[in-house]
Amino acid sequence: MTAFTEGSPCWADAMFSDVEGAKAFYGEVLGWTFAEASSEYGGYTQAYSDGKAVAAVVPPMPGQEGQSAWCLYISSPDAAATARKITAAGGQVLMEPMQVGDFGTMAIAAAPGGAVFGVWQGGAHQGFEKVNEPGAFCWAEVFTREPEKADAFFPAVFPYGVKTMADEHVDFRTYNLPGGPALGRMGMGEEFPPEVPAYVNVYFAVPDCDTALEKAQKLGATLQFGPMSSPFGRFAALTDPQGANFSVIDLATVEGEMPDLTDV
Incomplete structure:
Protein backbone atom coordinates (compact mmCIF):
# COMPACT_ATOMS: atom_id res chain seq x y z
CA MET A 1 0.00 0.00 0.00
CA GLY A 123 9.36 -1.16 4.74
CA ALA A 124 7.39 -4.22 3.70
CA HIS A 125 4.86 -3.21 6.37
CA GLN A 126 3.73 0.38 5.87
CA GLY A 127 1.05 0.33 8.58
CA PHE A 128 -2.73 0.35 8.71
CA GLU A 129 -4.38 -1.28 5.72
CA LYS A 130 -7.72 0.27 6.70
CA VAL A 131 -8.62 3.49 8.56
CA ASN A 132 -11.72 5.54 9.32
CA GLU A 133 -14.02 2.53 8.96
CA PRO A 134 -15.62 0.24 11.55
CA GLY A 135 -13.00 -1.99 13.13
CA ALA A 136 -10.12 0.35 12.28
CA PHE A 137 -8.15 3.22 13.78
CA CYS A 138 -9.58 6.66 13.06
CA TRP A 139 -8.13 9.23 15.47
CA ALA A 140 -5.78 9.78 18.42
CA GLU A 141 -5.18 12.43 21.06
CA VAL A 142 -2.19 13.23 23.23
CA PHE A 143 -3.35 13.73 26.83
CA THR A 144 -0.80 15.80 28.76
CA ARG A 145 -0.41 17.96 31.85
CA GLU A 146 2.24 20.02 30.04
CA PRO A 147 0.34 21.20 26.95
CA GLU A 148 2.65 24.11 26.15
CA LYS A 149 5.64 21.78 25.99
CA ALA A 150 3.70 19.31 23.81
CA ASP A 151 2.66 22.12 21.46
CA ALA A 152 6.30 23.06 20.99
CA PHE A 153 7.62 19.50 20.83
CA PHE A 154 5.44 17.78 18.25
CA PRO A 155 5.72 20.46 15.52
CA ALA A 156 9.51 20.46 16.07
CA VAL A 157 9.67 16.72 15.40
CA PHE A 158 7.00 16.32 12.72
CA PRO A 159 5.79 18.76 10.02
CA TYR A 160 2.72 19.89 11.94
CA GLY A 161 0.88 23.15 11.99
CA VAL A 162 -1.08 23.83 15.20
CA LYS A 163 -4.68 24.95 15.51
CA THR A 164 -6.65 25.67 18.66
CA MET A 165 -10.32 25.01 19.33
CA ALA A 166 -12.41 27.94 20.49
CA ASP A 167 -13.88 26.40 23.65
CA GLU A 168 -13.28 27.92 27.07
CA HIS A 169 -14.16 24.62 28.77
CA VAL A 170 -11.38 22.49 27.28
CA ASP A 171 -7.74 23.03 26.35
CA PHE A 172 -7.69 21.29 22.98
CA ARG A 173 -5.51 21.74 19.92
CA THR A 174 -4.90 19.82 16.72
CA TYR A 175 -1.60 19.01 15.03
CA ASN A 176 -2.20 19.34 11.33
CA LEU A 177 -0.70 18.13 8.07
CA PRO A 178 -1.61 19.65 4.68
CA GLY A 179 -4.43 17.11 4.34
CA GLY A 180 -6.02 18.02 7.67
CA PRO A 181 -5.67 17.20 11.39
CA ALA A 182 -3.33 14.30 12.20
CA LEU A 183 -3.52 14.29 16.00
CA GLY A 184 -5.35 16.00 18.81
CA ARG A 185 -3.82 17.37 22.02
CA MET A 186 -5.89 17.54 25.21
CA GLY A 187 -4.69 19.36 28.30
CA MET A 188 -5.28 17.25 31.43
CA GLY A 189 -7.02 19.25 34.15
CA GLU A 190 -8.02 18.52 37.72
CA GLU A 191 -10.65 16.06 36.50
CA PHE A 192 -7.81 13.60 35.89
CA PRO A 193 -6.57 11.91 39.08
CA PRO A 194 -2.88 12.67 39.71
CA GLU A 195 -1.96 9.00 39.37
CA VAL A 196 -3.16 8.93 35.73
CA PRO A 197 -0.05 9.47 33.57
CA ALA A 198 0.09 11.34 30.28
CA TYR A 199 -0.86 9.05 27.42
CA VAL A 200 -1.95 8.83 23.79
CA ASN A 201 -5.58 7.78 23.45
CA VAL A 202 -6.43 5.84 20.29
CA TYR A 203 -9.93 5.81 18.77
CA PHE A 204 -11.30 2.79 16.93
CA ALA A 205 -14.38 3.21 14.74
CA VAL A 206 -17.42 1.03 15.40
CA PRO A 207 -20.83 0.70 13.69
CA ASP A 208 -22.66 1.63 16.91
CA CYS A 209 -21.03 3.21 19.97
CA ASP A 210 -23.61 2.05 22.51
CA THR A 211 -23.54 -1.55 21.29
CA ALA A 212 -19.73 -1.61 21.43
CA LEU A 213 -19.81 -0.06 24.90
CA GLU A 214 -22.29 -2.66 26.16
CA LYS A 215 -20.12 -5.50 24.83
CA ALA A 216 -16.98 -3.98 26.36
CA GLN A 217 -18.53 -3.53 29.80
CA LYS A 218 -19.88 -7.07 29.82
CA LEU A 219 -16.34 -8.26 29.16
CA GLY A 220 -14.92 -6.26 32.07
CA ALA A 221 -14.03 -2.88 30.57
CA THR A 222 -14.45 0.30 32.64
CA LEU A 223 -16.26 3.32 31.22
CA GLN A 224 -14.24 6.51 31.74
CA PHE A 225 -16.32 9.01 29.74
CA GLY A 226 -19.47 9.02 27.64
CA PRO A 227 -21.17 7.85 25.64
CA MET A 228 -21.51 11.29 24.11
CA SER A 229 -22.61 12.54 20.71
CA SER A 230 -20.49 15.22 19.06
CA PRO A 231 -19.93 16.83 15.66
CA PHE A 232 -17.27 14.15 15.08
CA GLY A 233 -19.40 11.15 16.05
CA ARG A 234 -20.79 9.37 19.10
CA PHE A 235 -17.96 8.14 21.30
CA ALA A 236 -17.01 6.64 24.64
CA ALA A 237 -13.67 6.38 26.44
CA LEU A 238 -12.87 3.02 28.03
CA THR A 239 -10.22 1.10 29.92
CA ASP A 240 -9.98 -2.52 28.85
CA PRO A 241 -9.80 -5.37 31.42
CA GLN A 242 -5.98 -5.26 31.37
CA GLY A 243 -5.70 -1.50 31.88
CA ALA A 244 -5.25 -0.19 28.33
CA ASN A 245 -7.14 3.02 27.56
CA PHE A 246 -8.90 3.43 24.22
CA SER A 247 -12.03 4.96 22.75
CA VAL A 248 -14.74 3.76 20.41
CA ILE A 249 -16.55 6.10 18.05
CA ASP A 250 -19.45 5.81 15.62
CA LEU A 251 -18.41 8.29 12.94
CA ALA A 252 -21.85 8.34 11.33
CA THR A 253 -23.81 9.49 14.40
CA VAL A 254 -22.99 13.20 14.58
CA GLU A 255 -24.61 15.99 16.57
CA GLY A 256 -23.97 19.74 16.70
CA GLU A 257 -21.85 22.10 14.64
CA MET A 258 -18.16 21.63 13.98
CA PRO A 259 -16.09 23.83 16.31
CA ASP A 260 -13.94 26.61 14.93
CA LEU A 261 -10.22 25.87 14.72
CA THR A 262 -7.81 28.78 14.41
CA ASP A 263 -4.08 28.87 13.69
CA VAL A 264 -1.80 29.27 16.65
Missing part, protein backbone atom coordinates in the same frame (compact mmCIF):
# COMPACT_ATOMS: atom_id res chain seq x y z
CA THR A 2 1.02 3.64 -0.33
CA ALA A 3 3.47 4.94 2.26
CA PHE A 4 2.05 7.20 4.96
CA THR A 5 2.88 10.90 4.94
CA GLU A 6 5.45 11.94 7.54
CA GLY A 7 3.60 12.76 10.76
CA SER A 8 0.59 10.57 10.01
CA PRO A 9 -0.51 7.97 12.57
CA CYS A 10 0.31 4.72 10.81
CA TRP A 11 0.08 1.83 13.30
CA ALA A 12 -0.99 0.82 16.81
CA ASP A 13 -0.09 -2.09 19.03
CA ALA A 14 -0.27 -3.05 22.69
CA MET A 15 1.44 -5.44 25.08
CA PHE A 16 -0.86 -7.71 27.09
CA SER A 17 0.12 -10.20 29.76
CA ASP A 18 -2.95 -12.18 28.73
CA VAL A 19 -2.79 -12.08 24.95
CA GLU A 20 -5.60 -14.61 24.53
CA GLY A 21 -7.79 -12.49 26.80
CA ALA A 22 -7.00 -9.40 24.73
CA LYS A 23 -7.82 -11.24 21.52
CA ALA A 24 -11.15 -12.38 22.95
CA PHE A 25 -11.99 -8.86 24.18
CA TYR A 26 -11.12 -6.92 21.03
CA GLY A 27 -12.46 -9.66 18.82
CA GLU A 28 -15.87 -9.24 20.44
CA VAL A 29 -15.85 -5.44 20.80
CA LEU A 30 -14.25 -4.48 17.47
CA GLY A 31 -14.85 -7.60 15.39
CA TRP A 32 -11.16 -8.32 14.95
CA THR A 33 -9.67 -11.61 13.80
CA PHE A 34 -6.07 -12.52 14.46
CA ALA A 35 -3.14 -14.07 12.62
CA GLU A 36 -0.93 -16.74 14.13
CA ALA A 37 1.57 -15.35 16.63
CA SER A 38 5.03 -14.77 15.18
CA SER A 39 7.53 -16.62 17.38
CA GLU A 40 10.38 -14.90 15.52
CA TYR A 41 9.12 -11.53 16.77
CA GLY A 42 8.22 -12.32 20.37
CA GLY A 43 4.68 -13.54 19.76
CA TYR A 44 3.66 -10.43 17.82
CA THR A 45 0.12 -11.05 16.57
CA GLN A 46 -1.57 -8.91 13.93
CA ALA A 47 -5.26 -8.06 14.15
CA TYR A 48 -7.46 -7.83 11.07
CA SER A 49 -10.77 -6.23 10.17
CA ASP A 50 -12.35 -7.49 6.96
CA GLY A 51 -9.03 -9.16 6.17
CA LYS A 52 -7.04 -5.92 6.47
CA ALA A 53 -4.35 -5.33 9.08
CA VAL A 54 -5.51 -2.78 11.68
CA ALA A 55 -3.39 -3.31 14.84
CA ALA A 56 -1.39 -5.88 16.77
CA VAL A 57 -1.12 -7.42 20.23
CA VAL A 58 2.00 -8.91 21.79
CA PRO A 59 3.04 -10.42 25.13
CA PRO A 60 5.37 -8.23 27.23
CA MET A 61 9.10 -8.69 27.01
CA PRO A 62 10.80 -9.90 30.20
CA GLY A 63 10.96 -7.06 32.68
CA GLN A 64 8.19 -5.07 30.97
CA GLU A 65 5.24 -6.73 32.63
CA GLY A 66 2.70 -4.31 34.03
CA GLN A 67 -0.32 -2.29 32.99
CA SER A 68 -1.13 -2.60 29.32
CA ALA A 69 -1.25 0.45 27.06
CA TRP A 70 -1.85 1.13 23.39
CA CYS A 71 1.11 2.60 21.52
CA LEU A 72 0.46 4.79 18.50
CA TYR A 73 3.16 4.90 15.83
CA ILE A 74 3.76 8.04 13.78
CA SER A 75 5.17 7.69 10.28
CA SER A 76 8.71 8.84 9.51
CA PRO A 77 10.79 8.56 6.33
CA ASP A 78 13.91 8.28 8.52
CA ALA A 79 13.47 6.93 12.06
CA ALA A 80 17.07 7.76 13.04
CA ALA A 81 16.66 11.40 11.99
CA THR A 82 13.33 11.60 13.84
CA ALA A 83 14.97 10.16 16.98
CA ARG A 84 17.56 12.94 16.85
CA LYS A 85 14.80 15.54 16.51
CA ILE A 86 12.99 14.02 19.51
CA THR A 87 16.07 14.44 21.70
CA ALA A 88 16.80 17.94 20.41
CA ALA A 89 13.20 19.03 21.10
CA GLY A 90 13.28 17.90 24.73
CA GLY A 91 11.75 14.45 24.36
CA GLN A 92 13.24 11.13 25.39
CA VAL A 93 14.08 8.20 23.11
CA LEU A 94 13.09 5.14 25.15
CA MET A 95 14.10 2.64 22.49
CA GLU A 96 16.59 3.58 19.82
CA PRO A 97 15.63 2.93 16.18
CA MET A 98 15.65 -0.80 15.52
CA GLN A 99 15.13 -2.58 12.24
CA VAL A 100 12.40 -5.23 12.37
CA GLY A 101 13.30 -7.67 9.63
CA ASP A 102 12.20 -6.28 6.28
CA PHE A 103 9.01 -4.86 7.83
CA GLY A 104 10.50 -1.50 8.76
CA THR A 105 12.31 0.41 11.51
CA MET A 106 10.75 1.34 14.84
CA ALA A 107 11.60 3.57 17.79
CA ILE A 108 9.76 4.35 21.02
CA ALA A 109 9.82 7.82 22.57
CA ALA A 110 8.24 10.01 25.22
CA ALA A 111 7.18 13.59 24.69
CA PRO A 112 7.84 16.22 27.38
CA GLY A 113 5.19 15.47 29.98
CA GLY A 114 5.54 11.72 29.52
CA ALA A 115 3.16 10.65 26.74
CA VAL A 116 4.72 7.63 25.02
CA PHE A 117 4.47 7.08 21.28
CA GLY A 118 6.20 5.11 18.55
CA VAL A 119 7.97 6.09 15.34
CA TRP A 120 7.67 3.82 12.30
CA GLN A 121 9.69 3.92 9.10
CA GLY A 122 7.80 1.57 6.85
